Amino acid sequence: ITHIFETHRNEDYVIGSTDLARRSGAKIYHGKSDVMRFEYGNFVTDNDTFEFGGLKLKVITTPGHTFESISISLSDTGFSEKPIAVFTGDTLFVGDVGRADFYPDQAEKVAGLLYDSIFNKLMPLGDHVILYPAHGAGSVCGSGLASREFSSLGYERKYSPRLQLSRDEFIEYKINEHHYQPPYFKQMECANQKGADPLLEIPKPIPMTVDEFAEAIGNGMQVLDVRSAEATAGAFVPASLAIPLNMISAFAGWYLSYEKDIGLVAEDDTDVDHAVQFLLRLGYTRVVGYLQKGLVAWEVSGRDYDSIRTVYAGVIKERMNNHVNYTLLDVRSIDEYQAGHLPNSTHIYVGEILKMIDEIPKEKPITTFCGSGQRAIIAASLLRQKGIENVEVCLGSMAACKKIGCQTVTEDGSKKAA
Amino acid sequence: ITHIFETHRNEDYVIGSTDLARRSGAKIYHGKSDVMRFEYGNFVTDNDTFEFGGLKLKVITTPGHTFESISISLSDTGFSEKPIAVFTGDTLFVGDVGRADFYPDQAEKVAGLLYDSIFNKLMPLGDHVILYPAHGAGSVCGSGLASREFSSLGYERKYSPRLQLSRDEFIEYKINEHHYQPPYFKQMECANQKGADPLLEIPKPIPMTVDEFAEAIGNGMQVLDVRSAEATAGAFVPASLAIPLNMISAFAGWYLSYEKDIGLVAEDDTDVDHAVQFLLRLGYTRVVGYLQKGLVAWEVSGRDYDSIRTVYAGVIKERMNNHVNYTLLDVRSIDEYQAGHLPNSTHIYVGEILKMIDEIPKEKPITTFCGSGQRAIIAASLLRQKGIENVEVCLGSMAACKKIGCQTVTEDGSKKAA
């Protein structure tokens, strides 16, 4: 490894390029803009070219997602100087385009830049050029991403919904698109502008006995429980934040403080290691320990533990039919909610539960609810953490309710059977 | 691998020697008795000797655990013809001796044989001889086993509790010792006498969609849920048998039928594979499938699921103090129960729950209880399976109750603070 190219300054994780550079001796290259200036690495611009054996890379500036965003075309010079593929960073995805909401005061300008980058810089490379974007489906950087890992410029030009719009329609669409910006983005932007401190070794949290774990909690340690939603529902350390392991990347940055220690509760040591890695990528370096032998150790210690009742869709439907008085708290994104929700449900996005906690009526039972139940368990653990007593979680949530034919409403009030 | 020695016919798992023989071309050797005659392999007896390079193995017949049990001494002939070590099978363990309860009509005789094998056949090899038994701690074959993996004959002679008894005391002790014999033992005895059918490949259960899984249940498939106790408490497929993964070997043989298909619910594919292996060793070859994408798939399908309330030790103590009327069902072994249990608790061994189901009062709430909560979740799932509604599980159980100072009683009725 001799060259590291960054297509743009990332907001959603700590980029590992400084570490890779340290280990490999490689040099780092990225774009430049007046708005944000990298404090490490080397700057490249249009037509800068790099050759490796029979391959040639050429830089194309493609501002829009961020001002300094670049794409890089790839040629196999044994066949042609013309490119066979292009790496598009967060400019052009498979089935969608990049977010353009990071400069809200220049929203129209950046949306236009993004459109021009796609249509004036990338598309002229040719329909036959293979497209390698920086993200696949599941990213916080675009909701319409296809689950294919790559595509071709021609296919996207013909079939990607966003690329069927005129320039004006495109700008209109991007200005009105809604994206959440978790608080940790600020931390990531800062780290990635300066260049992250290299990690000499992955920190290995120490196994803590129940007494040590409890004492650390007493001293302010945040508890993150990364077990499954079902296991959390069954029993958990009081006041834990529950985020199932594979949701850490998307949600931990909403709740965890960078200023306090973190202690983990996990199914096994492998999951501890994975959790540490996910948290490191979000810049959390203070994972000091984990509960040795897992929750069982806590249980047999005689300490109190918490649990959350689970309800299935059939119960929700019956309550609806019987007009039971309780709060069905739908914690999906506003887009999902507006596209179809249960009648009389209350909406607060899972990332904003703590901010909106005072809005939630506490005298009635609360059932947390999302797409499948995974975000609902996060929400339920937050409510319990804040001392709200009567909390349930609906595992299955919207997906299950649709399957059994619950009525849904869309935002303009029209009802339909799911 | 050229030789396979079996120290005795096993009752608690399918021995893999026929498979190993098929793959390696090795020959199988074991002891002989009038009571049980192996239908495969070769017979050996006292002083039969096998040499491998500078090592020499010599057979010592040591009846007692079973009539055909043998031990095998090991010499490093570069140093001496005398043995450096002895493999004792289930005759002599570290800290205990083998079970002698398999011939209840000859209990005194076999206990005497066991004593004589240990003192007349093994001990004369010398205090300095290293002891390699066939089981470590955690086996169903002896409860007093030390957690060291091996010992020396001299150390056992001096410090093993059973070996401090006179011959008469030893026989008396063994006659009165209590061991459970799960129903699958019969199946294992039969398989191991004939020689197990070789497994050409580990059967790989197929991933089943929720619909396929539910249909199979309708056709009589047994559901085995191998997730953690907490996850089962949170949510499970109705009527499942819940046995946490690492308890399958010890408990699945009590409940699962060899005549019906088995479907698994597990945390992930790795756990499915482990469960299949554990079940195969118990002779269960009909694991036909597992719930694809785990319990989440069941939840989002809109189907009903079951759950079990969890209670911690503090609640149990408070109920005791307040004389709450409910059934605390202690499912530990009779030995554990007699050594100390909560007052007013009801005892039924976890293996015998189904046999004794009619003895359990159903009008009151039932809280299942064991040493730590792991057997209690098995019991709770069985009660739910049999349609008993008001079932809780005490995760933490006796260990937790002792920690918080619950009063306990021993069998003769005397009370003591734990």
Added chain:
Amino acid sequence: ITHIFETHRNEDYVIGSTDLARRSGAKIYHGKSDVMRFEYGNFVTDNDTFEFGGLKLKVITTPGHTFESISISLSDTGFSEKPIAVFTGDTLFVGDVGRADFYPDQAEKVAGLLYDSIFNKLMPLGDHVILYPAHGAGSVCGSGLASREFSSLGYERKYSPRLQLSRDEFIEYKINEHHYQPPYFKQMECANQKGADPLLEIPKPIPMTVDEFAEAIGNGMQVLDVRSAEATAGAFVPASLAIPLNMISAFAGWYLSYEKDIGLVAEDDTDVDHAVQFLLRLGYTRVVGYLQKGLVAWEVSGRDYDSIRTVYAGVIKERMNNHVNYTLLDVRSIDEYQAGHLPNSTHIYVGEILKMIDEIPKEKPITTFCGSGQRAIIAASLLRQKGIENVEVCLGSMAACKKIGCQTVTEDGSKKAA
């Protein structure tokens, strides 16, 4: 896995589809022709369609490489019914097209079919369609393959050398193209037409002592030495066939008999396992054993071993300058040889050494020579096996000679400095 598609009947390895079908329960699908009729699986033809979630596969018959060859297009129906990609089997590669030499009496016809399949069946799918061929670089199925793993139809249309030809030029080119057909192809064709016998388990060759190994050689076992060229040059079991591990797939089928046992000499057990797998794919199931502890065991047994002198390029150049009288035996393909070889070198393709052995003058020293030395060690071991005494190998071979400026000649006799 529910469906297995075969794009064509393979000649160069045993296809694993029957085994995969047995393990997964999947069904097998392939094309049909009058010339060769599969004796297993299901037939598909143009427009047969298969849907999997949001993906759709559609069959396109593309005869040419073989008569029953098919391609399969892939659509992501969430975006369009039109294809995003096409699997082209051995019809269209990245940078080349498939071989068309399997029906020498119909050479012109099949070349034309291949051209039409590419231009009338595949290209109309559109430039933007991603191309997934069945082979990458290094295959015996095409020499011009790019080392990229996939491409797009448009890129190939514009830049693949073969696709720049007119239909007549294309046919002319294919008719005159030279491909070798190792003898094992016949065996593979037969196995793949009938459907290979499933492998219940990978056969594990047994470790053999030197005495056992030598005895087996006496009984006709073929010895295959898969160590590096350097290690073989240093010492090897007399009369071994030397093929470095990663060349087994391409070359073992030229020399090994299916009718005799095979014994391996390898660096370690991992290499034994890999060699067994490579040989199984060529249909060799009689790998009965390997030399335990490797060549060192043979050496310390006191038995004679063979070795081959190594010479570097500088020596070859000096001999050329001094007009030394010896045979420089160039064993590369005829295409490589004609494109540039050392003056006064003799050409015999490595696969045809045994057939041509009588043509080789034995009174002079022989130095085997190829592109880098890897095929030269195979050739050298064959010459030693046939009792030719004075054999050397040039490690480095043509690549090294070019680096130090040896003169080369092309086939029409013109000389040039390399």
Added chain:
Amino acid sequence: ITHIFETHRNEDYVIGSTDLARRSGAKIYHGKSDVMRFEYGNFVTDNDTFEFGGLKLKVITTPGHTFESISISLSDTGFSEKPIAVFTGDTLFVGDVGRADFYPDQAEKVAGLLYDSIFNKLMPLGDHVILYPAHGAGSVCGSGLASREFSSLGYERKYSPRLQLSRDEFIEYKINEHHYQPPYFKQMECANQKGADPLLEIPKPIPMTVDEFAEAIGNGMQVLDVRSAEATAGAFVPASLAIPLNMISAFAGWYLSYEKDIGLVAEDDTDVDHAVQFLLRLGYTRVVGYLQKGLVAWEVSGRDYDSIRTVYAGVIKERMNNHVNYTLLDVRSIDEYQAGHLPNSTHIYVGEILKMIDEIPKEKPITTFCGSGQRAIIAASLLRQKGIENVEVCLGSMAACKKIGCQTVTEDGSKKAA
């Protein structure tokens, strides 16, 4: 990990305890003496006791191998306060006792201390106590070690050859015993007295192109070739030091300078990583790179390479019979040589080849020779490095010669057929 016990200051490798302490937070404990004082960790002495759950460790000072050597007994207090096992460091091995040659001016004293430690401190623990030594067979710390990993005190007392001697005989034996002390021992003693610098990460040598590798050699880099003896014989980079991978620990410390860079030639990247680890344990931190793509890259570069002829035992025997005039250079230890060597062979220990290079007659062909050929390849590479032209290696060496009945002589001149 909370405690790290060092039984003595090691001479033959860099102890990793400081690194383990840094990572785990554990404390280090070791013995104390007037002769050598550790500059890190904590001192312990007789009867210092450490308890861990039901286990108890007790320190026993056992000077002899070194003055500060300790042993540590282990009790399983659930059974007895008396020990079940003892960790003896380098004091007592399985089948042998520790070296006592590190204080040559106090040879008699330390041999007596060692005897007393064994008979007065360890043996009184009882015959039944299991013995866990610090080394197994193959160590540079004792040549008579059994290949069993542990034993019992009683077995050693009865059957270990050294323990059958009287105190005087024992001292006499130890004083006259011959051990080699490679030059790197001094470096290790120093590092282990001070406490090794912790390694934050295993240094990863960089892949070097042939040109970079050759340039580094020009700048003084030492080349270490870790491939097999056969591969080295076939071809190697001129002036390399050849030490097969698994012999690095025992031999690299004789030849490599700590003051110069080291470049590796290996079969593959896995072997590079292993070589780096072996070298690090000897304190070599300057492994800067390795030859990318291995020796093949060197060969195809057109550069000269070296090779060494191999001869098998039959040739040696024939030369003996025909009184051929050449130097058969036996590089085994003096003990091995005296116990039986070929007539007319010359002895120089492999570790001392460079020191004795002037003693070797260069006008005659030289064949290097050892036990099996592995040390002979090291010696041959050293001779070539020093510019000696006519060098062969006898792969198989003494083991092979014995098998084919070569005559041998013992030191007092008597001949015998092997």
